[in-house]
Amino acid sequence: MQWTLGRFKLDQKHEKTMSKTFETNAQKALSLAEGLKKNYSDVKGLGVSEASLDSLKEEALKAIEMTREVDSMQEAISKRRAEANAQLLKVKDEAMKLRKMIKSSFPQEKWAKYGLMDKR
Secondary structure (H helix, E strand, C coil): CEECCCCCCEEHHHHHHCCHHHHHHHHHHHHHHHHHHHHHHHHHHHHHCCHHHHHCCCCCCHHHHHHHHHHHHHHHHHHHHHHHHHHHHHHHHHHHHHHHHHHHHCCHHHHHHHHHCCCC
């Protein structure tokens, strides 16, 4: 199923990344707006305006767009976190090599001179 209104589009790919609760609520709102719009002659006497239906649809689609943006940000954060973790591993490995070099080359009393605060 795909809903469109101007630049807003809800497609299958993004339905999978939204939380189930949000997806259900957004789909219900969009379905309600469309259903009422198709049968507007039956509900216009109830005080429902076409403008309010258009507004409901637009707001639901805006919320979906915002969720997509958040999903995209979360994906970027996840990738960046993995990069940062890999960088930290490199730093730790290099520091470990240097610590071992200092520990094996100098007596413990001189380690602090080289910035090594280990006790053993």
